[in-house]
Amino acid sequence: MNIQAAITIYKFEMARFRRTIFQSLVAPIITTSLYFVVFGAAIGSKIETINGVSYGSFIVPGLIMLYLMTESINNAAFGIYFPKFVGSIFEVLSAPVSSLEATIGYVGAAASKSTIIGLMIFLTSNLFVTHDIKYPLVMAIFIILTAITFSLFGFIIGIWAQNWEKLSIIPTLLVTPLVFLGGSFYSIDMLPDFWQKVSLLNPVFYLISGFRWSFFGISEIPIALSIVAILSFMAICLAVIAIIFKTGYRLRT
Amino acid sequence: MKSQISIENVSKVFGRHKALNNVSLEIKEGEIFALLGPNGAGKTTLISAICGLCRQSSGNIKVNNFDTLTHYKETRNQIGLVPQELPLDGFESVYNSCQFSRGLFGLKDSRDHIEKILKTLSLFDKRDEQIFGLSGGMKRRLLIAKALAHEPKILFLDEPTAGVDVSLRRDIWRLIEDQKKMGVTIILTTHYIEEAEQLADRVGIINSGEIILVKEKTALMSEFSKKTTFIRLSKKLKNPSFMKKNKKISLTENGMTLKLVGINNKSNELQSIVNLLSQNGIAFTEINTVDNSLEDIFLDLVET
Numbered sequence: 403m404n405i406q407a408a409i410t411i412y413k414f415e416m417a418r419f420r421r422t423i424f425q426s427l428v429a430p431i432i433t434t435s436l437y438f439v440v441f442g443a444a445i446g447s448k449i450e451t452i453n454g455v456s457y458g459s460f461i462v463p464g465l466i467m468l469y470l471m472t473e474s475i476n477n478a479a480f481g482i483y484f485p486k487f488v489g490s491i492f493e494v495l496s497a498p499v500s501s502l503e504a505t506i507g508y509v510g511a512a513a514s515k516s517t518i519i520g521l522m523i524f525l526t527s528n529l530f531v532t533h534d535i536k537y538p539l540v541m542a543i544f545i546i547l548t549a550i551t552f553s554l555f556g557f558i559i560g561i562w563a564q565n566w567e568k569l570s571i572i573p574t575l576l577v578t579p580l581v582f583l584g585g586s587f588y589s590i591d592m593l594p595d596f597w598q599k600v601s602l603l604n605p606v607f608y609l610i611s612g613f614r615w616s617f618f619g620i621s622e623i624p625i626a627l628s629i630v631a632i633l634s635f636m637a638i639c640l641a642v643i644a645i646i647f648k649t650g651y652r653l654r655t
Numbered sequence: 656m657k658s659q660i661s662i663e664n665v666s667k668v669f670g671r672h673k674a675l676n677n678v679s680l681e682i683k684e685g686e687i688f689a690l691l692g693p694n695g696a697g698k699t700t701l702i703s704a705i706c707g708l709c710r711q712s713s714g715n716i717k718v719n720n721f722d723t724l725t726h727y728k729e730t731r732n733q734i735g736l737v738p739q740e741l742p743l744d745g746f747e748s749v750y751n752s753c754q755f756s757r758g759l760f761g762l763k764d765s766r767d768h769i770e771k772i773l774k775t776l777s778l779f780d781k782r783d784e785q786i787f788g789l790s791g792g793m794k795r796r797l798l799i800a801k802a803l804a805h806e807p808k809i810l811f812l813d814e815p816t817a818g819v820d821v822s823l824r825r826d827i828w829r830l831i832e833d834q835k836k837m838g839v840t841i842i843l844t845t846h847y848i849e850e851a852e853q854l855a856d857r858v859g860i861i862n863s864g865e866i867i868l869v870k871e872k873t874a875l876m877s878e879f880s881k882k883t884t885f886i887r888l889s890k891k892l893k894n895p896s897f898m899k900k901n902k903k904i905s906l907t908e909n910g911m912t913l914k915l916v917g918i919n920n921k922s923n924e925l926q927s928i929v930n931l932l933s934q935n936g937i938a939f940t941e942i943n944t945v946d947n948s949l950e951d952i953f954l955d956l957v958e959t
Contacts, residue, residue: 404728410758414747421746489742493801496706496736497759498728655669655709 407499411507412514415481419515426515427522430469434523437465438530441587452589453620458531463614464586465527470520470545471552471581471606475573478512478556483569486560486653495654501647505557512553513546520545533617540625541616547632548609554639561652580606585614590622605631656683659809659840660705665714667700667864674700675711676864682809687831687841689851689872691953692861698844699739701861702811706736718809732760735807739814739844741794745787749778749797752786753804760805772800775830792823799830809840816850828854848953852876860953875952884915884925886932887941895935904928913939 419426442458449457485491494504527533535541556573563569584606590598601607612628615621621628646653660682667675675697682688692698703709705716707727716723718730743752753769773779776796781789789797795815802810812831816824824847831841831854845851851858852872859869870878891910898904903924907914913932918924925942932939 404761406761406763407759410755413758414751414755417751418746485744488744489738489740490744492708492736492738492742493756493759495708496731496734497756498731498761499759500728650710654707655703 404498404500404503407497408503408506408510411494411499411504412511415508415511416514418481419477419511427519430473430519431522431526434465434469434526435530437461438527442530452592453618455533455618455620456531459533459618460589460614461587462524462527462531462533463617464581464610466520466523466545467548467606467610467613468581468586469523470516470548471577471609472573473516473519474512474549474552475556475559475577477515478509478553479560479563479569479573481508481512482557482560483563491653501644504647505554505643509550509553509557512556513549516553517545517549520549535617536619537616541613544609544613544616544628544632547629547636548613551632551636551639554636554643558639558642558646561646564652577606580604581610583607584610585622586610605635608632656685658682659684659719660842661715661717661720662701662705663715663717665701665704665711665716667697667704667709668712674864675704678714678861678864678866680859680866680869682840682842683857684840685835685838686856687835687843687854689855689858690842690844690861691848691851691858692844696861697864698861699813700864702736702813702842702844706734706811707731732805733808735802735805735810737798737802737810737812737815739817741791741798743786743794743797745785747786748783749773749786749789749800750782752797753800756801757804762805768806769800769804772803775833776800777826792819795819796823796827799827803834807839809842810834812841812843814844814846816845816847824850881917881951882944884918884942884944886913886915886928886939887943888912889938889940892937895937901928918944 438458438461441461445457451457452460482491485494559569559572583601584604585601590601590607593601608623608628608631611621611623612625612632615625615628645651658681660680662678662680662682665675665678666673678697678701680701690698690701700709704711705718705723707723707730710724716730718733721729723730747755750769750773753773754764757765757769770779770782773782776799778793778796778800781793786794786797795818799812799815815831816827819827828850831843835841841854843851843854855872857869858872858875860867868875885907888911892906892913893910894906898906903916903918905914905916906912913928915925915928918928929939929942
């Protein structure tokens with residue numbers, strides 16, 4: 403196995419992250435702070451607790467998931483789309499690099515970047531609310547699984563996209579609404595019956611709910627279901643990537 | 656010399672367009688092979704198939720007996736590719752970009768090796784600069800440096816001197832010759848026939864996806880050699896009667912020069928024409944004979 407190639411791609415992508423460190427980290431921190439001011443202080447003051455958790459604390463897992471998912475997708479999609487756009491992808495395609503090695507390099511870097519951003523948001527949240535993490539190991543597993551899975555998804559989008567519009571269309575029109583409607587800022591118990599049932603169709607709901615369980619030990623659904631949901635999505639993404647590399651879809655002519 | 660790349664009956668179809676049509680070709684170890692052809696002839700498609708950028712629709716390609724599809728790691732490990740365009744990540748530094756290329760081939764950083772290549776290509780002073788800041792010629796040299804970063808045994812140069820100035824073109828030629836001396840096999844596509852004439856050991860001509868000729872350059876030039884003789888006249892001529900009988904003769908330079916193409920020395924054709932001029936009282940001041948170039952041969956072959 404050409405491990406060195408995977409490390410090289412990983413380092414190259416992380417160097418891009420370091421070059422844009424201000425934009426990569428400061429922007430999410432400022433936005434998170436605004437969320438806490440608006441939702442935590444302004445709206446949160448009208449809501450006392452949700453299942454015994456203060457509203458400010460309740461939205462922390464949702465906010466982390468929101469950034470973890472969107473940043474994983476964006477970083478992985480851009481990571482593979484940009485060399486396609488400028489043409490430098492020829493280097494990877496003409497090198498002795500297997501699909502697994504290329505995926506480890508690109509997806510590993512994207513997942514690392516989004517995990518760092520997720521942790522920064524967690525640290526930022528501590529400036530506004532205090533909370534204990536009930537199951538820190540489960541939290542870490544959720545962060546890593548989500549970062550890897552959504553980076554795999556972003557990697558697929560980056561390969562599929564043929565222009566900048568396509569690159570952003572799925573994150574903007576599909577993922578962000580799913581995250582917002584997946585209980586990032588509310589418990590689905592607060593919704594009417596019909597919308598509770600609709601929420602159960604949203605795959606992101608299972609991730610946010612499970613992640614919230616690792617913080618507070620409370621969840622609308624069993625934790626095992628959340629883990630099954632994320633592992634299933636990961637398996638689907640891996641299968642799609644395997645097909646892409648086998649067929650050369652939008653990579654090799 | 657043993658065969659290093661073996662291409663057998665390779666075809667590549669894009670929709671209804673057959674970019675490569677049953678191409679068979681052997682590239683010998685240590686040679687410089689020039690692949691010539693007009694735009695859209697299939698040169699880049701053939702290179703892409705060998706390097707793994709596209710998959711042939713049928714046929715086999717082997718590099719040192721390894722199949723490019725089933726043993727792609729072994730084949731690609733031996734190959735360096737300089738593409739036709741300038742596909743570079745402009746935000747990266749020159750050195751890091753070369754290091755990235757080397758790392759993809761499973762090799763650890765070798766500052767000595769990369770700096771040596773950058774010095775050879777006059778890019779050493781630019782090693783820490785972003786690629787965006789480089790001129791077109793520098794980017795072209797950087798692509799060569801990147802292709803050499805993993806010390807390949809086979810180097811593909813897809814129009815390496817397109818758009819570079821004369822001085823840089825000579826530098827690149829020198830580098831190609833140095834690589835050959837080091838035992839690297841070089842496959843070159845070019846629009847500059849002079850380049851092939853200067854560098855190549857063998858020449859292949861491809862047209863409409865088919866290899867129409869492969870020959871040693873010297874054999875090609877001698878086989879297809881045609882001499883052109885120019886007779887500078889002392890006064891202007893207007894379609895003399897003897898010209899109408901001989902298709903090899905034409906008037907150029909506003910009737911001041913006779914151009915004789917493909918004159919056969921063995922049958923004293925030139926002597927006969929000179930005699931004919933004397934008989935018709937036509938004086939001349941100069942006779943000049945030139946061999947036709949590879950460019951003329953290429954045009955003859957492609958146009959027929």
